[in-house]
Amino acid sequence: MTTTENPRSRRTDILEDRPVNLDGFVEEWPEKGLVAMESDFDPQPSVRVEAGKIVELDGRARADFDFMDTFIADHAIDVETAEEVNAIPSVEIARALVDPGASRDELTRIGRGLTPAKILDVVKLMNVVEIMMAMQKMRSRRTPANQAHSTSAKDNPIQVAADAAEGALRGFAELETTLGVVRYAPLVAIALQVGGQVGRGGVLTQCALEEATELELGMRGITAYAETISVYGTESVFVDGDDTPWSKAFLASAYASRGIKMRFTSGTGSEVQMGNAEGRSMLYLEIRCILMAKGAGVQGLQNGSISCIGVPGAVPGGIRAVAAENLIASWMDLECASGNDQSFSHSAMRRTARLLPQMLPGTDFVCSGYSAVPNPDNMFAGSNLDVEDYDDWNTIQRDLQVDGGLRHVREPEILQAREKAARALQAVFAELDLPRITDEEVEAAVYAHGSEDYPERDVLEDLKGAQSVMDRGVTGLDLVKALERSGFHDVAENLLTVLRQRVSGDLLQTAAILTDEFVPLSAINDANDYGGPGSGYRLQGERWEQLKKLRHVTSAENPETEVS
Amino acid sequence: MRVSAPATGSGPDLGPADYPLSVNRQDLLRTPTGKPITALTMNAVVAGEITAEDLRIAPETLQLQATLAESVHRRQLAANFRRAAELTAVPDAEVLAMYSALRPRASSKAQLLGIAENLESKYQATVCGALVREAAEVYERRDLLARDEED
Amino acid sequence: MTAPTAERTLTLKEVGPAKRASRPDEVVVAVSPAFSDPFTKTIVDVPHAEVIRQILAGIEEQGVHARVIKVWDTADLAAVAHTGARLSGSGISIGLLSRGTAMIHQRDLPRLSNLELFPQSPLLDAEVFRRIGSNAAQYAKGESPAPVPTRNDQMARPRWQAKAALLHLKEFECIVAGRKPVEVEPVISRA
Numbered sequence A: 001m002t003t004t005e006n007p008r009s010r011r012t013d014i015l016e017d018r019p020v021n022l023d024g025f026v027e028e029w030p031e032k033g034l035v036a037m038e039s040d041f042d043p044q045p046s047v048r049v050e051a052g053k054i055v056e057l058d059g060r061a062r063a064d065f066d067f068m069d070t071f072i073a074d075h076a077i078d079v080e081t082a083e084e085v086n087a088i089p090s091v092e093i094a095r096a097l098v099d100p101g102a103s104r105d106e107l108t109r110i111g112r113g114l115t116p117a118k119i120l121d122v123v124k125l126m127n128v129v130e131i132m133m134a135m136q137k138m139r140s141r142r143t144p145a146n147q148a149h150s151t152s153a154k155d156n157p158i159q160v161a162a163d164a165a166e167g168a169l170r171g172f173a174e175l176e177t178t179l180g181v182v183r184y185a186p187l188v189a190i191a192l193q194v195g196g197q198v199g200r201g202g203v204l205t206q207c208a209l210e211e212a213t214e215l216e217l218g219m220r221g222i223t224a225y226a227e228t229i230s231v232y233g234t235e236s237v238f239v240d241g242d243d244t245p246w247s248k249a250f251l252a253s254a255y256a257s258r259g260i261k262m263r264f265t266s267g268t269g270s271e272v273q274m275g276n277a278e279g280r281s282m283l284y285l286e287i288r289c290i291l292m293a294k295g296a297g298v299q300g301l302q303n304g305s306i307s308c309i310g311v312p313g314a315v316p317g318g319i320r321a322v323a324a325e326n327l328i329a330s331w332m333d334l335e336c337a338s339g340n341d342q343s344f345s346h347s348a349m350r351r352t353a354r355l356l357p358q359m360l361p362g363t364d365f366v367c368s369g370y371s372a373v374p375n376p377d378n379m380f381a382g383s384n385l386d387v388e389d390y391d392d393w394n395t396i397q398r399d400l401q402v403d404g405g406l407r408h409v410r411e412p413e414i415l416q417a418r419e420k421a422a423r424a425l426q427a428v429f430a431e432l433d434l435p436r437i438t439d440e441e442v443e444a445a446v447y448a449h450g451s452e453d454y455p456e457r458d459v460l461e462d463l464k465g466a467q468s469v470m471d472r473g474v475t476g477l478d479l480v481k482a483l484e485r486s487g488f489h490d491v492a493e494n495l496l497t498v499l500r501q502r503v504s505g506d507l508l509q510t511a512a513i514l515t516d517e518f519v520p521l522s523a524i525n526d527a528n529d530y531g532g533p534g535s536g537y538r539l540q541g542e543r544w545e546q547l548k549k550l551r552h553v554t555s556a557e558n559p560e561t562e563v564s
Numbered sequence B: 001m002r003v004s005a006p007a008t009g010s011g012p013d014l015g016p017a018d019y020p021l022s023v024n025r026q027d028l029l030r031t032p033t034g035k036p037i038t039a040l041t042m043n044a045v046v047a048g049e050i051t052a053e054d055l056r057i058a059p060e061t062l063q064l065q066a067t068l069a070e071s072v073h074r075r076q077l078a079a080n081f082r083r084a085a086e087l088t089a090v091p092d093a094e095v096l097a098m099y100s101a102l103r104p105r106a107s108s109k110a111q112l113l114g115i116a117e118n119l120e121s122k123y124q125a126t127v128c129g130a131l132v133r134e135a136a137e138v139y140e141r142r143d144l145l146a147r148d149e150e151d
Numbered sequence C: 001m002t003a004p005t006a007e008r009t010l011t012l013k014e015v016g017p018a019k020r021a022s023r024p025d026e027v028v029v030a031v032s033p034a035f036s037d038p039f040t041k042t043i044v045d046v047p048h049a050e051v052i053r054q055i056l057a058g059i060e061e062q063g064v065h066a067r068v069i070k071v072w073d074t075a076d077l078a079a080v081a082h083t084g085a086r087l088s089g090s091g092i093s094i095g096l097l098s099r100g101t102a103m104i105h106q107r108d109l110p111r112l113s114n115l116e117l118f119p120q121s122p123l124l125d126a127e128v129f130r131r132i133g134s135n136a137a138q139y140a141k142g143e144s145p146a147p148v149p150t151r152n153d154q155m156a157r158p159r160w161q162a163k164a165a166l167l168h169l170k171e172f173e174c175i176v177a178g179r180k181p182v183e184v185e186p187v188i189s190r191a
Helices: A010-016 A067-076 A079-086 A090-098 A104-111 A114-124 A130-138 A156-168 A182-199 A210-221 A235-240 A247-257 A281-296 A317-329 A348-359 A387-400 A411-431 A439-447 A457-470 A475-486 A487-505 A543-548 B042-046 B059-071 B075-087 B093-101 B109-123 B124-142 C048-060 C077-087 C126-140 C156-173
Strands: A048-052 A053-057 A147-149 A174-178 A204-207 A223-229 A261-266 A300-302 A336-337 A366-369 C008-018 C027-033 C064-068 C094-098 C102-106 C116-118 C182-190
Touching: A048 A079, A048 A317, A053 A067, A067 A174, A067 A235, A067 A247, A079 C094, A090 A104, A090 A114, A090 A130, A090 A204, A104 A130, A104 A317, A114 A281, A114 A317, A130 A300, A130 A317, A130 A348, A130 C008, A156 A174, A156 A182, A156 A210, A156 A411, A156 A439, A156 B075, A174 A182, A174 A281, A174 C116, A182 A210, A182 A457, A182 A475, A204 A210, A210 A223, A210 A247, A210 B093, A223 A247, A247 A261, A247 B075, A247 B093, A261 A281, A281 A317, A281 B075, A300 C126, A317 A336, A317 A348, A336 B124, A348 B093, A411 A439, A411 A475, A411 B109, A411 C064, A475 B042, A475 C102, A487 B042, A543 B075, A543 C116, B059 B075, B075 B124, B093 B109, B109 B124, C008 C048, C008 C064, C027 C048, C027 C126, C048 C064, C048 C094, C048 C182, C077 C094, C077 C102, C094 C126, C116 C126
Parallel strands: A147 A174, A147 A366, A174 A204, A223 A261, A261 A300, A300 A336, C027 C064, C027 C094
Antiparallel strands: A048 A053, C008 C182, C064 C182, C094 C102, C102 C116
């Protein structure tokens, strides 16, 4: 950077070489929105209701509303309570959020009437520990869960199937994939769906693609849910993304009309990254996104900065703001898939610190994409955590007695699941007349780490096969039949049971996942009932026994051996 | 195509204890083709009795889920389910086309009103129709209608 | 981040309004409002002098003529590049933002399309800029060169995302609304 005449101390040399100094940090620039959550340029809270309509929102009169104001005023905020709850002093609401004696129901009732600036005013009073306290209570589902990315740098379907099976076995409730070469999507989505059902029944899968294609795969039953439905906090950025709150609300209904679970995606930093923050703080704009999602009637939201994490991560208090945006999504009674899904830092210490505000209180999905493949194979451009962190994650769960949704699984079980997934996919490809999967590839899948450990596929043949899946109109039901015909009866049964869920619509309710007994678990039948010490979700009993296991634990009975 | 059930009133009075319907209220669940959910077995699949159409959600079921959502104070989620119930009757390709038409500067006001009219008259989709009409108003005010189009 | 041994500086001397040329053997290099002044280097400290030197060398080694223009009324890469393409005798241009993000564009393509895009500014070094110049020149000659290989780095986000946003905002501040593109003569001198 700068040349200096003075020699440096050896300590400075050592500090300079620490990984954290490879991360980027910038000063705030509030006038342009390059500020996390404390800005003099954010509006002051206000609300005025006339004749059952909100006519003033955060200092702006209805005539001056942009489309976000309009949508939020007309769809998100409860008009009947708006004036009453906005008059409650912010400090009272903030304290109620932290107070175990104040119920989640009461806080969601208050939350339903608040304006964006009022919500910001409340969370600005909270430090990160208070945000975590509140998250513990406001998370919608009682039982926390986790979501994985299962992708391949070579879009290799066998790899995706094997890693999906291992991920499912380790405990992920949802698996997400995406592509390097988009045309590969049908084959990789099939691989994810088949592999996921091998690891444990009831895992839900999705394939992140452009909106219309993603919906089409879902309609066919090749995927089970969708998530990459992006929304933004300013009108100009929303329009740049070629959508409006109304087009997105319509899309939400389109998914539900096919029985498909769906959540939106947003996050701090996206607007300033695109140069159109309109002088608002990152968190203020994210609150507008959260309320827009709420108004659209979508059951949940993936937020926590997501692909823009480098922006809040670089400004003061940015990770506190990210924790706050997850809290607000939960407070607004939405399922929250809480980020931790993108490469965040060169520093292992900083990666962990960024994770704890979600992992410790628990969220509906602690990661909205823990990389269940090595990060170089992660086609979402890398996650905050990957397969190489499995043992660390499991140890943190055991140390702090928190449930982050994963568990240690012994090697033989993992190898068995990986082999079965690869074999099942081999059979499905053969049944559907898709490019052959060789025994050599199956063998590789059992012991592989990343895509370089697999034999090369004939990409052109695969792409032809992928196209034929679309042309022939292959559906999830065809996968069930292919699995059944080739003797993978249990996998076929698992997949059929997942598909049958569409008919019931149970997975459309807030924060729904499937247990391994295929029981839908949502914020209705597993509503978060945290009310202070001794209440709510507790890591105990059989689940705690599971999480006590690690790769190496010395036996108390015979200290010359290990248990695992 | 079938007309969806009225928004409230005629359906069973559901509450949180009925959820999950796939466990507690299988008696209420039918496919759009009229089969009970319990008919969706592997034997039936193998026998060729199940088609992809059987694995879709029926409008009546979406109305049930809307009632459930309302019972736990999620009015926007319920409204979404009621719009969805209306859209079950609309073919996939038409749903995708309507979504595209709602993108910014994709349609004139007349085109949007035409979509609303079509939803209302052809599919009895009045809640969806209202959403599209609302979009037309806002797009006009915020200069988000297609440019160089005749109204 | 060490600076190159022979530090060069770049001055863009204004020649006059940028016009559409008729010679078919030229590539227009269109730079954004803050290029060379007030900014002097890319996000990873490649001096703008070096960027221009390499791009011009890449173009000229293909026997093609290069012309540099400055675009004043936008800092949107596609718009900068497309402005250049519309003025280019061959219809081919290279668009450049101050932080280094680059694009090869063609007059007949829609503005939001392109021939080659290099979105990851932190990964663009002198060699890549030279190859971008060379490829643009080959397009100008009607050839179909293999695209310049793009690189990827998982850790570019934590290192550079916020600085890129900051540079983007600063570049926007240098926009002069309504000012037409200007032809410039690049003068490279050793400091």
